[in-house]
Amino acid sequence: MSASSPAGSQPDVGILLAAAGRGERAGPGEPKQFRSLAGVPLLLRAIRPFAQHPRACHIVVALPAEHAAAPPPWLQEVTGGRLSLVSGGDTRAASVRCALAALPPECTLVLVHDAVRPFVTQETIDAVIEAAGRGTAAVPAVPVADTLKRVEQGTPRVVETVERAGLWRAQTPQGFPRQMLEEAFERAAASGDWSFTDEAALVEAAGNPVVVVPDRNSNIKVTTTEDFALAEAMLTR
Numbered sequence: 001m002s003a004s005s006p007a008g009s010q011p012d013v014g015i016l017l018a019a020a021g022r023g024e025r026a027g028p029g030e031p032k033q034f035r036s037l038a039g040v041p042l043l044l045r046a047i048r049p050f051a052q053h054p055r056a057c058h059i060v061v062a063l064p065a066e067h068a069a070a071p072p073p074w075l076q077e078v079t080g081g082r083l084s085l086v087s088g089g090d091t092r093a094a095s096v097r098c099a100l101a102a103l104p105p106e107c108t109l110v111l112v113h114d115a116v117r118p119f120v121t122q123e124t125i126d127a128v129i130e131a132a133g134r135g136t137a138a139v140p141a142v143p144v145a146d147t148l149k150r151v152e153q154g155t156p157r158v159v160e161t162v163e164r165a166g167l168w169r170a171q172t173p174q175g176f177p178r179q180m181l182e183e184a185f186e187r188a189a190a191s192g193d194w195s196f197t198d199e200a201a202l203v204e205a206a207g208n209p210v211v212v213v214p215d216r217n218s219n220i221k222v223t224t225t226e227d228f229a230l231a232e233a234m235l236t237r
């Protein structure tokens with residue numbers, strides 16, 4: 001059976017969870033990915049949809065160094081030798097690079113997911129895997145619905161209204177043929193340019209095709225304490 005057919009394919013998709021941030025915008029206390037959301041740690045909620053996926057061959061979680069040294073016990077829920085934990089880096093890109101280096105060779109496709117997005121659907125995961133299986137990078141995204149204003153930094157002054165036609169908000173999991181992602185990281189390391197804010201921008205800069213996969217608004221990233229309240233409300237509605 002071909003590796004690109006969705007059902008019945010061998011597990012060939014490696015999942016990288018970026019969970020090494022400090023969560024500064026979520027205020028003081030434990031980093032947000034370890035905090036409980038309606039009784040379940042956010043990171044565990046983010047891992048579960050992938051742990052159950054038939055195409056998942058391995059999951060690598062990049063953690064802050066102190067957590068990698070003493071992992072939270074609830075991570076043992078993901079069993080079967082399919083989970084590796086690594087220390088992340090100072091930036092998200094560095095964390096993802098550490099995780100990629102720990103991925104077993106049989107994972108020929110790679111999904112990179114924020115550890116603070118607990119609401120990704122199986123439909124989105126499947127659509128991203130499908131697009132990556134066709135040899136393109138894939139970004140789950142949502143068309144921008146609001147009017148966009150550019151504001152002078154440090155002031156409330158609107159400089160311009162930005163044309164929103166054609167603008168999409170990029171979410172995760174972003175999917176890649178493994179070789180494409182590895183080569184893009186090597187290219188960034190060689191040039192020293194780490195200015196990209198997601199992996200899709202990295203492979204795009206290396207000249208690779210990137211497509212959007214329509215995603216849901218509900219696939220939110222928990223960034224602030226207000227987002228925790230929103231996420232709790234989404235779970236209990």
Ligand code: CTP
Pocket residue numbers: 017018019020021022023024025026033062088089090091092093095096114115116221222223
């Ligand atoms: N991340 C990471 N390594 C870093 C920085 C961020 O793995 N050095 C991860 C975060 O843990 C998070 C994801 O990247 O799951 C998205 O980043 P963000 O929401 O910005 O999280 P933080 O960087 O932790 O938060 P903040 O920017 O508010 O400090």
Ligand code: MG
Pocket residue numbers: 021
């Ligand atoms: Mg951050």
